[in-house]
Amino acid sequence: MNITVIGTGYVGLVSGVCYAEIGNKVTCVDKDENKIKLLNRGGIPIYEPGLQELLMVNADAGKLTFTTDLESAVRSADLVIIAVGTPPLPSGEADLRYIEGAVREVASSIHGYTIVAVKSTVPVGTNDRVRQIIAEGTTQEFDVVSVPEFLREGSAVKDTLNPDRIVIGADNKRAADILVELHIPLTEEIVVTDIRSAEMIKYASNAFLATKISFINEIANICEKMGADVGEVAKGMGLDRRIGPAFLKAGIGYGGSCFPKDTKALIQIAGNVEYDFKLLKSVVEVNQTQRWGVIDKLYRALGSLSGRKIAIWGLAFKPGTDDVREAPAIEIIEKLIELGATPKVYDPVAMDNFRELMDHPSISWCLNEWDAVSGCDAVCLLTEWEEFCNIDLHKVEQLMARPVMVDGRNVFGAEQIKQTSIAYYPVGRPPINDKIEEIV
C-alpha cells in the first residue's frame, strides 16, 4: 500500500518506519525543513531505541522517503495518516490547529479514492470535523478513519511492531477492511468500532493509566507516614489478576507529552457536555503535588536549600527518550532555583532538549553522572536510566560533599543502601541512614 504520513514526530516517524518495515511504500512529510533534511541524511531528530537502524534499512530498500512536499506525497497515496501534534491550550483543551491545517492541505491534494486516518489524539467528534473539512476541499472520493496510537516513547518501535491491540474507528466496511488488512501483520487483536468510540478509547486508556499512577502515589504517601513499604504493597496488590502489576510503581508522578495533556483534555471534553469528571480532576491534582515530595525530603535532610548544590540525575520524563515535555524535572529544578540552590543536572540523552526549554544561569550542566554529584549536598534521581540504577554507590558517596540521596523512582534496594552511609529518601518506603540532626 502507498502510505503518506503527515508529521514526523515521535508518532509519525516511528509509524512511518514500521509501516515500511511490514512491506508498505511510505512517504513521511513534515513542514519542518530541518527535520526532513536530517532524515534524508540518515539522521533522526529524536532519541528512540532501534529506530535509526530500521529507518536506514527501509530507506536503503526504497520503501521509505522523506519530503516537505505534502501535495505530491498525498496525491500518490492510498492512505494518508495524520500524526501532527495536538498540544494543550491554556484551558487544557486540545489545540486542533495543526490537525485542521494539515487536513486542509490534504483535502486539496488527494487524487482518487483515499483513506485519511487520524492517529493524533483528538477529542471525541474531531473526526467529524476532519470529514467536513475534506469534503469542503475536494470532489474526490474519500473516507475518514480513527486509528489512535498507543506507543510508548522509549519502546516505540517495539510497541508499534508488537502492539497489544489496534483500534480502528470507521463508519464504513470498505475503509475498515483496508485498515484491518494493513495491521494484520502486527497483531490479531484488532478492535473495529465506530469513530467516536475509537477516539474515546484513547483518552479513556491514558486516563485510566494515569489514575493507577496517582492511586499508588497516594498509597505511597500514606505508607511513608505509617512505616509501610509501597513496593511490598504494590507487589501484593499486583499479583491479583483483577489489578495487575503494571503502572503501580510509586514515584514523583507522570509527565511526558501524553498523560498530562490527555487527562486535562478529557476533563474538558467531559465538561463540554456538562459532566464533572471528579475522579480525573483528583488524579491530575495528586500528580501535580507528588513531585514536591522531592523538595520536602531535601528539606528534611538538609534544612535550608539556599546555597546548596543539588545534583539532578535525569531530565527526560522517563528513561529511553529525550522527550522533556511536562517532565517533573522542570518544576523541581525551577523550585530549587527559587529556593536559592544550584542544580547540577545530567541526563544521558535529554540535555539539549532541556536546555532549549530552560537555559537558566543558575543551572550547572554536567558532563556525566559523576560530574553532577561531585561536591554536592544531595542528589535527586528523577529518571531511572540504567546507568543510574547500576551505579557504584560507594563512589557516589565519596564524591559528594554530603551523602544524601532522594530517590524519586525507588531504584535502590534497602540492602544496597545499608552498605553505604548515604542518607536515603525513597518514595513510600522508610528512609535509611536518616541522620537529619547531624546534617542540618
Ligand code: NAD
Ligand atoms: P510531535 O510534536 O513530536 O510531532 C508532530 C510533528 O508534526 C512535528 O514534526 C511538526 O513539525 C509536524 N507538523 C505539524 N503540522 C504539520 C503539517 N501541516 N504538515 C506537516 N507536518 C506537520 O508530536 P508526537 O509526540 O508525535 O504526537 C503526535 C500525536 O500523537 C499527538 O496527538 C499525540 O497526543 C499523539 N500521541 C503521542 C504519543 C507519544 O508518545 N508521543 C503516543 C501516542 C499518541
